[in-house]
Amino acid sequence: MASVAIRNVGKRYGPVTVMRGIGVDIADGEFVVLVGPSGCGKSTLLRMIAGLEEITEGEVSIGETVVNDIAPKDRNIAMVFQNYALYPHMTVEENMAFALTLQRTERAEIEKRVRRAAEILGLAPLLKRYPKQLSGGQRQRVAMGRAIVRDPQVFLFDEPLSNLDAKLRVQMRMEIKELHQRLKTTTVYVTHDQIEAMTMADRIVVMRDGAVEQIGAPLDLYNHPDNLFVAGFIGSPGMNFMAGRIENGRFLTKGGETLPLPDGYGGTRTDVIYGIRPEHLTLDVGGAPALVSVVEPTGPEVQVFARLGVEQIVAVLRDAPSVSPGDKVGFSPQIDRVHIFDAASGRRLVAADLDRAA
């Protein structure tokens, strides 16, 4: 096991810079998820750690060693790919043993390690099968088994669950997390699915356009997003945003509706954005008036889509409220859950920023 340090890493393809100034420190045994929309550079970053992409700027270290110029096989890492990348002409056993065979490990040792990995993953009865005879979940498990037998310092996962159906994805998510708790191997996991990130990570690295937007524990990102992007990306359904201005400790939307602010947000400021998560809105006759457009019951809760002034908002309500489309309702935010962002920079503003402005 080892820590991974990514220092000021960038990526250029010829004259085009696609990534710059990435810095992430991953502690020994930590489970870090790189998350972001497609094209944000998360997979490229993972491939640079793996050694499949050249690092054009900065430094990546695994343990104490800078690995920029070390071949992938000598980095002591193992990778699980999105499409499993199992060798179709080899049995499960041969697939798992392949890396060790190439290293000329002794046969008895290979067998021992393959058996152990197979037992951990429940693959023992499938060892003689070929990948095409396996289900998606089983293939995914073989791909993980292939990584485990190498007993690497770091596991790399590149969107490993995106080819599975929703139910299996939840199960494999749990299995991967369980595996990590058992083996405690440092893990870097790439996904575009923020729910995967939230549920699995010790820490999340949110990326966009080749740069890191924020690094933090899942609940940190959820409770204290640094900017509009992170606020909107983390959480489902996404945070409601309303443009407007602050006047005398209250927020006024463009449509003229008034929303309450937490203590300390005094003064006056234009061009701000008011953010509140759907689950932090409650029905309140005295709240901001809104017109219900769509009601979506999901079982334990109900998603209510409504128009608040000129803005479309969504609220997630519990306890089966009797709301139907066309109803006029009032919404109140939980005041300590309100976020204020600067419209121009997207940065989250704390009360102190406002005082300075005022």
Add this chain to the structure above:
Amino acid sequence: MRSTLMKQVPLFLILLCFCIVNLTPVAWGFLTSIRQPVDAFAVPPKLIFTPTLEFHWQIWVDKGFWRFLINTAIVSVCAVTISVSIGSMAAYALSRLRSRLASGLLFSLLAMRMFPHILLAIPFFVIAQAAHLIDTYIAMILAVVALNQPFTIWLMRSFFAEVPGELYDSAVMDGCNAWQTFRRVALPIVKPGLWVTTLFSLLLAYNEFLLALVLTRTGTKTMPVAIAEYGAEDISYWSLSAAAAFGIMLPILVFMLFMQRHLVRGMAAGAVKG
């Protein structure tokens, strides 16, 4: 149900016509080979005749046609081995190169395929003569390899192109060097394609006529040239020619039956992602 029938019946009829058109010469050749020339060329065609294996016997026993079979086998097997090995390696490299150079190379290979063979046969002859290689296996093998190479490279490249890139990444992570990635990962995956390529280039080598005519004499003469020579002597020898032509079909037929399972998989792999 009705609509499947509506589609299948015409499809069947078209394929039937196609088969008849294709197989008629073969059937005609076979009938010629088991009849006296007098019967074979009778107008109107004689439907009742006494079949004879005389010409088949003559070809294989009296005329020593097996010598040409051996020559053809040596040339074909060597040429196929060389061109498929080189072709696979070149195709693999070209399928992985992401540069304009690769497509440039590929299209120049294709351009070579476009030359009529006769245009190549003349310089090949001049080169072989200058190198004192006329009527040697080497000259014939090299010429057939040269002709086959673009074809094997193109065909193999299309099979390699379907190998998902992640498998190569995975091979690199597992510690394969370039050769191991080719030999232990890529090649086994395209094995059905390798069989298809082998068969097609074998057919090309086996049936090569023009180069054999130009480059071989008595010592290394191959079957197609020998057959043509029988027919050229006199119309009464056509039965001999037909018997020989029918004879040379058999090894290929056996090979195809033997390889059938691999071939179907290889051809299907080219069309649909497996």
